[in-house]
Amino acid sequence: MRGLALIIALLTLMLSPPPAVAQEAARLVPGASALTSSGGGWLRGPPDMQLRLTLTRAVPYRVFLVGDPIRLIVDLKDVDFANAKAQDLFGADLVPAIRWGHYRRGWSRMVVELPGPYRVASAGLRTGAPQPQITVALEPVSEAEFAPRPSAATALRDLPAPADLPEAPITEGLVVALDPGHGGFDPGAQAGGETEADLVLEFALDLRKALEARGVNVAMTREDDSFVALEDRMTLAREAGARLFLSLHADALPKGQAAGATVYLWNPASDNRAARQLAMRHGRDDLLAGVDLAGQDDALAGALMDFARTDTQPRSENFARWLTSRMALMGIGMHGRPVQGAAFAVLKSPDMPSALLELGFISDDADRANLTNPLWRARMVEVVADAITGWARDDAARASMLRH
Ligand SMILES: [Zn+2]
Numbered sequence: 411m412r413g414l415a416l417i418i419a420l421l422t423l424m425l426s427p428p429p430a431v432a433q434e435a436a437r438l439v440p441g442a443s444a445l446t447s448s449g450g451g452w453l454r455g456p457p458d459m460q461l462r463l464t465l466t467r468a469v470p471y472r473v474f475l476v477g478d479p480i481r482l483i484v485d486l487k488d489v490d491f492a493n494a495k496a497q498d499l500f501g502a503d504l505v506p507a508i509r510w511g512h513y514r515r516g517w518s519r520m521v522v523e524l525p526g527p528y529r530v531a532s533a534g535l536r537t538g539a540p541q542p543q544i545t546v547a548l549e550p551v552s553e554a555e556f557a558p559r560p561s562a563a564t565a566l567r568d569l570p571a572p573a574d575l576p577e578a579p580i581t582e583g584l585v586v587a588l589d590p591g592h593g594g595f596d597p598g599a600q601a602g603g604e605t606e607a608d609l610v611l612e613f614a615l616d617l618r619k620a621l622e623a624r625g626v627n628v629a630m631t632r633e634d635d636s637f638v639a640l641e642d643r644m645t646l647a648r649e650a651g652a653r654l655f656l657s658l659h660a661d662a663l664p665k666g667q668a669a670g671a672t673v674y675l676w677n678p679a680s681d682n683r684a685a686r687q688l689a690m691r692h693g694r695d696d697l698l699a700g701v702d703l704a705g706q707d708d709a710l711a712g713a714l715m716d717f718a719r720t721d722t723q724p725r726s727e728n729f730a731r732w733l734t735s736r737m738a739l740m741g742i743g744m745h746g747r748p749v750q751g752a753a754f755a756v757l758k759s760p761d762m763p764s765a766l767l768e769l770g771f772i773s774d775d776a777d778r779a780n781l782t783n784p785l786w787r788a789r790m791v792e793v794v795a796d797a798i799t800g801w802a803r804d805d806a807a808r809a810s811m812l813r814h
Pocket residue numbers: 591592598599606659660661692
């Protein structure tokens with residue numbers, strides 16, 4: 411019988427069509443592909459999201475979700491992403507990260523890190539004109555309703571890029587420094603009877619609570635209405651072993667110049683006028699208090715700082731993406747350019763990922779109404795706390811991939 415089986419097997423082999431002339435791989439058409447969102451708002455909750463992938467020809471595909479962290483996986487047969495960069499996809503800033511690449515013989519994989527729990531409401535392939543398109547509709551669900559694919563471990567094998575295999579996440583032993591701006595003789599910006607120093611302190615204390623509830627250790631640069639020099643704020647954070655330094659502000663700019671939450675990262679070369687104004691104003695109070703920040707680093711120290719920054723700057727940028735995608739998800743109004751560079755002295759520290767978050771601008775009526783609205787503040791606290799823990803997991807996963 412075994413001989414017969416062998417003959418049948420051989421016959422089958424001989425009868426099967428000769429290896430076809432390799433069909434040209436389908437290509438993604440990046441310009442006609444996008445991630446979009448609809449609905450949602452800070453009172454209504456996360457928006458729906460739609461992923462549209464336009465291809466040069468129809469291909470088999472599959473779509474599923476995995477957890478820890480929450481991701482949408484789209485596997486595509488014979489698709490060549492060629493030189494298209496995932497982060498250039500229209501709407502890529504709606505989510506913390508998108509990656510794609512070759513994954514296994516004949517298959518490519520797209521990984522969309524989601525900023526919260528979703529379900530796949532529908533997925534379909536339209537083969538008609540003008541070009542085939544895969545559409546995936548995502549609907550937000552609660553944590554309890556989130557149903558990732560059970561065999562996630564298998565699904566995660568062979569992902570195209572690092573940071574896709576987080577090992578034992580995460581927040582254990584994580585220390586985050588919260589830096590409520592201003593304080594003491596420096597009230598910061600003022601408008602409508604509110605002061606920036608008070609608003610951001612209140613926010614920071616709420617955020618500390620939310621982070622501690624998530625198992626994160628929080629170091630505060632100030633816990634009351636006292637003045638702390640900028641350099642001391644960084645030193646405090648460093649001594650606490652903070653993995654992230656987050657400065658909180660709610661500044662004022664001339665009417666019409668700024669509204670909506672804005673994330674600032676260190677960039678001494680930034681030529682944005684408003685950002686320069688803000689950064690300058692934030693060194694001035696130190697000078698008033700007798701602290702001189704000028705001339706602290708000579709050329710050698712400068713070079714060392716640049717070297718250290720090659721590690722921390724991408725991590726700060728990644729944190730900014732986590733923040734903006736969580737804010738977009740939860741309907742928090744953001745500045746038209748939500749991530750900007752500025753030479754804020756408090757972001758100078760090269761050895762710690764750091765960011766300065768303008769929660770909003772106290773000079774903008776709508777922003778000020780939000781900042782003083784307990785509902786909005788509670789929502790924003792959740793957004794920032796989730797961004798911090800999401801980033802910390804991602805950051806730890808990337809670090810462990812680098813070590814291997
Ligand atoms: Zn400020």
